[in-house]
Amino acid sequence: MRKCFATTLLLLIGCILLLAAGPLQASATTEQLFWEKASQEIYKSPGELKAQHEREIRKGEIYIKLMQGDPHIKAVALTFDDGPHPKFTSKILEILRKYHVNATFFVVGKMAKKYPKLVEQEFIQGNLIGNHTYDHYNLTKIPDPEVDVQWQKGNEIIRSITGIEPMYCRPPGGDYDRGVIKSAMMHGLTTVLWTDDPGDYANPGDKTIENRVLDRIADGSIILIHDGIQQTIDVLPQIIETLQKKGFKFETVAEMAAAGHPEALRMRYPITSMRPAASLPPNTLKMK
Ligand SMILES: [Zn+2]
16 A cells, blocks of 8 residues: 555645656757857848838937948948858958958957957958857847847857957847947947848859848948858959959948948937937947
8 A cells, every 4th residue: 555655645746747858858959049040040031121211210210320331432342241150261362462452350259269369360451350249149129228238148158259349240140129229339339231142151153152242232331241252262353353454442431431422321319318329339329
Protein backbone atom coordinates (compact mmCIF):
# COMPACT_ATOMS: atom_id res chain seq x y z
CA MET A 1 0.00 0.00 0.00
CA ARG A 2 2.82 2.36 1.03
CA LYS A 3 4.68 1.45 -2.19
CA CYS A 4 1.57 2.21 -4.22
CA PHE A 5 1.22 5.62 -2.50
CA ALA A 6 4.90 6.42 -3.19
CA THR A 7 4.53 5.51 -6.85
CA THR A 8 1.41 7.71 -7.18
CA LEU A 9 3.26 10.60 -5.50
CA LEU A 10 6.22 10.21 -7.86
CA LEU A 11 3.88 10.17 -10.86
CA LEU A 12 2.15 13.31 -9.58
CA ILE A 13 5.48 15.13 -9.13
CA GLY A 14 6.51 14.02 -12.61
CA CYS A 15 3.28 15.40 -14.11
CA ILE A 16 3.74 18.72 -12.29
CA LEU A 17 7.33 18.99 -13.54
CA LEU A 18 6.27 18.20 -17.10
CA LEU A 19 3.49 20.80 -16.96
CA ALA A 20 5.92 23.39 -15.61
CA ALA A 21 8.62 22.59 -18.19
CA GLY A 22 6.19 22.88 -21.10
CA PRO A 23 5.49 26.63 -20.87
CA LEU A 24 9.12 27.34 -19.97
CA GLN A 25 10.31 25.59 -23.10
CA ALA A 26 7.63 27.31 -25.14
CA SER A 27 8.60 30.75 -23.79
CA ALA A 28 12.31 30.15 -24.56
CA THR A 29 11.38 29.22 -28.12
CA THR A 30 9.12 32.23 -28.48
CA GLU A 31 11.91 34.50 -27.26
CA GLN A 32 14.40 32.90 -29.64
CA LEU A 33 11.97 33.34 -32.50
CA PHE A 34 11.41 36.97 -31.51
CA TRP A 35 15.13 37.83 -31.72
CA GLU A 36 15.64 35.76 -34.85
CA LYS A 37 12.80 37.64 -36.52
CA ALA A 38 14.27 40.95 -35.35
CA SER A 39 17.58 39.95 -37.00
CA GLN A 40 16.08 39.66 -40.46
CA GLU A 41 17.01 42.60 -42.65
CA ILE A 42 14.60 43.57 -45.41
CA TYR A 43 15.77 46.78 -47.04
CA LYS A 44 13.48 49.67 -47.61
CA SER A 45 13.64 50.95 -51.16
CA PRO A 46 14.69 54.58 -51.76
CA GLY A 47 11.04 55.23 -52.74
CA GLU A 48 9.77 53.87 -49.42
CA LEU A 49 12.32 55.97 -47.51
CA LYS A 50 11.25 59.08 -49.41
CA ALA A 51 7.57 58.34 -48.75
CA GLN A 52 8.31 57.95 -45.03
CA HIS A 53 10.22 61.23 -45.09
CA GLU A 54 7.27 63.00 -46.71
CA ARG A 55 4.83 61.51 -44.15
CA GLU A 56 7.07 62.86 -41.36
CA ILE A 57 7.05 66.33 -42.90
CA ARG A 58 3.24 66.28 -43.21
CA LYS A 59 2.97 65.31 -39.53
CA GLY A 60 5.47 67.99 -38.54
CA GLU A 61 8.02 65.40 -37.38
CA ILE A 62 11.45 66.61 -38.42
CA TYR A 63 14.36 64.42 -37.43
CA ILE A 64 18.12 64.73 -37.63
CA LYS A 65 18.90 62.56 -40.61
CA LEU A 66 20.73 62.65 -43.92
CA MET A 67 18.71 61.42 -46.89
CA GLN A 68 21.05 62.58 -49.68
CA GLY A 69 23.82 65.06 -50.41
CA ASP A 70 23.42 68.40 -52.09
CA PRO A 71 21.75 67.76 -55.48
CA HIS A 72 23.76 70.66 -56.97
CA ILE A 73 27.19 69.31 -56.08
CA LYS A 74 28.80 66.61 -58.21
CA ALA A 75 29.65 64.27 -55.35
CA VAL A 76 28.52 60.83 -54.25
CA ALA A 77 29.03 58.75 -51.11
CA LEU A 78 29.87 55.06 -51.07
CA THR A 79 28.50 53.47 -47.90
CA PHE A 80 29.37 49.90 -46.89
CA ASP A 81 27.06 48.18 -44.39
CA ASP A 82 27.44 45.05 -42.24
CA GLY A 83 31.23 44.74 -41.90
CA PRO A 84 33.93 44.41 -40.93
CA HIS A 85 34.40 41.08 -42.64
CA PRO A 86 37.61 39.01 -42.35
CA LYS A 87 37.52 37.93 -45.99
CA PHE A 88 36.35 41.10 -47.73
CA THR A 89 37.16 44.33 -45.83
CA SER A 90 40.86 44.36 -46.75
CA LYS A 91 40.00 43.90 -50.42
CA ILE A 92 37.60 46.86 -50.31
CA LEU A 93 40.26 48.99 -48.60
CA GLU A 94 42.82 48.05 -51.24
CA ILE A 95 40.48 49.22 -54.02
CA LEU A 96 39.63 52.47 -52.21
CA ARG A 97 43.37 53.13 -51.70
CA LYS A 98 44.13 52.51 -55.34
CA TYR A 99 41.58 55.10 -56.49
CA HIS A 100 42.21 57.57 -53.62
CA VAL A 101 38.61 57.31 -52.51
CA ASN A 102 37.21 57.54 -49.00
CA ALA A 103 33.95 55.84 -48.07
CA THR A 104 31.72 55.40 -45.03
CA PHE A 105 31.63 52.04 -43.24
CA PHE A 106 28.53 51.41 -41.14
CA VAL A 107 29.96 48.65 -38.98
CA VAL A 108 28.08 46.12 -36.86
CA GLY A 109 29.33 46.40 -33.26
CA LYS A 110 29.73 42.69 -32.59
CA MET A 111 31.74 42.29 -35.82
CA ALA A 112 33.90 45.31 -34.92
CA LYS A 113 34.58 43.72 -31.55
CA LYS A 114 35.67 40.52 -33.29
CA TYR A 115 37.81 42.24 -35.93
CA PRO A 116 38.97 45.57 -34.43
CA LYS A 117 42.09 45.71 -36.64
CA LEU A 118 39.94 45.92 -39.75
CA VAL A 119 37.96 48.85 -38.35
CA GLU A 120 41.24 50.50 -37.37
CA GLN A 121 42.52 50.08 -40.94
CA GLU A 122 39.30 51.56 -42.34
CA PHE A 123 39.71 54.53 -40.02
CA ILE A 124 43.45 55.08 -40.55
CA GLN A 125 42.92 55.07 -44.29
CA GLY A 126 40.64 58.11 -43.90
CA ASN A 127 37.24 56.46 -44.09
CA LEU A 128 34.37 57.39 -41.81
CA ILE A 129 33.14 54.79 -39.33
CA GLY A 130 29.41 54.81 -38.59
CA ASN A 131 27.26 52.83 -36.15
CA HIS A 132 25.09 50.07 -37.68
CA THR A 133 23.97 48.90 -34.18
CA TYR A 134 25.69 46.25 -32.08
CA ASP A 135 23.67 43.14 -32.99
CA HIS A 136 22.04 44.20 -36.24
CA TYR A 137 18.41 43.88 -35.16
CA ASN A 138 15.50 45.59 -36.89
CA LEU A 139 15.18 48.39 -34.35
CA THR A 140 11.45 48.87 -34.93
CA LYS A 141 10.88 45.29 -33.75
CA ILE A 142 12.63 45.40 -30.39
CA PRO A 143 11.78 47.11 -27.07
CA ASP A 144 12.81 50.77 -26.67
CA PRO A 145 15.43 50.15 -23.93
CA GLU A 146 17.13 47.60 -26.20
CA VAL A 147 17.27 50.19 -29.02
CA ASP A 148 19.24 52.44 -26.65
CA VAL A 149 21.57 49.55 -25.82
CA GLN A 150 22.17 48.88 -29.51
CA TRP A 151 23.25 52.46 -30.28
CA GLN A 152 25.22 52.78 -27.05
CA LYS A 153 27.17 49.51 -27.42
CA GLY A 154 27.79 50.27 -31.10
CA ASN A 155 29.17 53.71 -30.19
CA GLU A 156 31.34 52.26 -27.40
CA ILE A 157 33.09 49.70 -29.55
CA ILE A 158 33.79 52.22 -32.35
CA ARG A 159 35.11 54.75 -29.83
CA SER A 160 37.33 52.11 -28.23
CA ILE A 161 38.92 51.36 -31.62
CA THR A 162 39.15 54.79 -33.23
CA GLY A 163 39.23 57.03 -30.16
CA ILE A 164 36.49 59.10 -31.74
CA GLU A 165 32.80 59.29 -30.88
CA PRO A 166 30.74 58.21 -33.91
CA MET A 167 28.35 60.84 -35.23
CA TYR A 168 26.52 58.95 -37.94
CA CYS A 169 24.44 55.79 -37.87
CA ARG A 170 22.29 53.64 -40.09
CA PRO A 171 19.45 51.50 -38.73
CA PRO A 172 19.52 47.98 -40.24
CA GLY A 173 17.27 47.80 -43.29
CA GLY A 174 16.62 51.54 -43.03
CA ASP A 175 13.89 50.63 -40.54
CA TYR A 176 13.28 53.44 -38.12
CA ASP A 177 10.43 55.15 -36.35
CA ARG A 178 10.19 58.09 -34.01
CA GLY A 179 11.56 56.10 -31.04
CA VAL A 180 14.52 54.72 -33.02
CA ILE A 181 15.63 58.04 -34.48
CA LYS A 182 15.07 59.87 -31.20
CA SER A 183 17.26 57.31 -29.43
CA ALA A 184 19.95 57.76 -32.11
CA MET A 185 19.82 61.52 -31.59
CA MET A 186 20.15 61.05 -27.82
CA HIS A 187 23.39 59.21 -28.57
CA GLY A 188 24.64 62.09 -30.73
CA LEU A 189 23.96 60.21 -33.98
CA THR A 190 22.61 61.50 -37.28
CA THR A 191 20.68 58.78 -39.10
CA VAL A 192 21.94 58.26 -42.65
CA LEU A 193 19.73 56.62 -45.27
CA TRP A 194 20.38 56.20 -49.00
CA THR A 195 19.22 57.13 -52.47
CA ASP A 196 20.79 54.22 -54.41
CA ASP A 197 20.41 50.56 -53.52
CA PRO A 198 21.65 48.15 -56.21
CA GLY A 199 20.54 45.17 -54.08
CA ASP A 200 24.05 43.68 -53.98
CA TYR A 201 23.15 41.60 -50.88
CA ALA A 202 21.06 39.35 -53.16
CA ASN A 203 24.06 38.65 -55.45
CA PRO A 204 22.24 39.70 -58.64
CA GLY A 205 25.47 39.55 -60.72
CA ASP A 206 28.39 41.97 -61.26
CA LYS A 207 26.91 43.63 -64.30
CA THR A 208 23.50 44.12 -62.67
CA ILE A 209 25.08 45.79 -59.62
CA GLU A 210 27.16 48.05 -61.87
CA ASN A 211 24.22 48.98 -64.11
CA ARG A 212 21.88 49.65 -61.18
CA VAL A 213 24.42 51.96 -59.51
CA LEU A 214 25.36 53.84 -62.66
CA ASP A 215 21.82 54.14 -64.06
CA ARG A 216 20.48 55.76 -60.91
CA ILE A 217 23.45 57.92 -60.01
CA ALA A 218 22.88 61.63 -59.49
CA ASP A 219 24.59 64.53 -57.75
CA GLY A 220 24.37 63.92 -54.01
CA SER A 221 23.67 60.17 -54.28
CA ILE A 222 24.27 58.02 -51.24
CA ILE A 223 25.01 54.50 -52.47
CA LEU A 224 24.18 51.54 -50.22
CA ILE A 225 26.45 48.53 -50.79
CA HIS A 226 27.77 45.80 -48.50
CA ASP A 227 30.99 44.60 -46.96
CA GLY A 228 30.91 40.81 -47.39
CA ILE A 229 29.72 40.47 -51.01
CA GLN A 230 32.26 39.24 -53.58
CA GLN A 231 30.28 40.58 -56.55
CA THR A 232 30.45 44.08 -55.06
CA ILE A 233 34.22 43.84 -54.77
CA ASP A 234 34.49 42.53 -58.35
CA VAL A 235 32.57 45.48 -59.74
CA LEU A 236 33.75 48.23 -57.39
CA PRO A 237 36.81 49.32 -59.46
CA GLN A 238 34.65 49.70 -62.56
CA ILE A 239 32.02 51.73 -60.72
CA ILE A 240 34.64 54.07 -59.21
CA GLU A 241 36.48 54.49 -62.52
CA THR A 242 33.28 55.31 -64.42
CA LEU A 243 32.10 57.83 -61.83
CA GLN A 244 35.52 59.47 -61.61
CA LYS A 245 35.61 59.80 -65.40
CA LYS A 246 32.18 61.46 -65.25
CA GLY A 247 33.64 63.97 -62.79
CA PHE A 248 32.06 62.76 -59.55
CA LYS A 249 33.92 63.35 -56.32
CA PHE A 250 33.68 60.68 -53.62
CA GLU A 251 32.87 61.89 -50.13
CA THR A 252 32.12 60.42 -46.74
CA VAL A 253 28.66 61.16 -45.39
CA ALA A 254 30.24 63.59 -42.91
CA GLU A 255 31.71 65.58 -45.82
CA MET A 256 28.35 65.40 -47.54
CA ALA A 257 26.58 66.79 -44.48
CA ALA A 258 29.12 69.58 -44.01
CA ALA A 259 28.74 73.31 -44.56
CA GLY A 260 29.84 73.16 -48.20
CA HIS A 261 26.60 71.35 -49.01
CA PRO A 262 23.89 73.83 -48.09
CA GLU A 263 21.14 71.88 -49.78
CA ALA A 264 21.95 68.43 -48.41
CA LEU A 265 18.68 66.95 -47.28
CA ARG A 266 19.10 66.93 -43.54
CA MET A 267 16.66 67.90 -40.90
CA ARG A 268 16.52 69.01 -37.32
CA TYR A 269 14.03 67.80 -34.75
CA PRO A 270 13.72 70.26 -31.89
CA ILE A 271 13.69 68.13 -28.75
CA THR A 272 14.91 70.14 -25.78
CA SER A 273 16.09 67.09 -23.86
CA MET A 274 18.63 66.28 -26.57
CA ARG A 275 22.33 66.30 -25.87
CA PRO A 276 24.00 69.72 -26.16
CA ALA A 277 24.40 71.12 -29.67
CA ALA A 278 28.17 70.67 -29.42
CA SER A 279 27.73 66.91 -29.58
CA LEU A 280 25.67 67.06 -32.77
CA PRO A 281 27.19 67.02 -36.25
CA PRO A 282 28.52 70.36 -37.46
CA ASN A 283 25.89 72.65 -38.96
CA THR A 284 23.01 70.29 -38.28
CA LEU A 285 21.37 72.84 -36.04
CA LYS A 286 21.60 75.56 -38.65
CA MET A 287 19.31 73.66 -40.94
CA LYS A 288 15.73 74.77 -41.37
ZN1 LIG B 1 22.81 45.85 -42.38
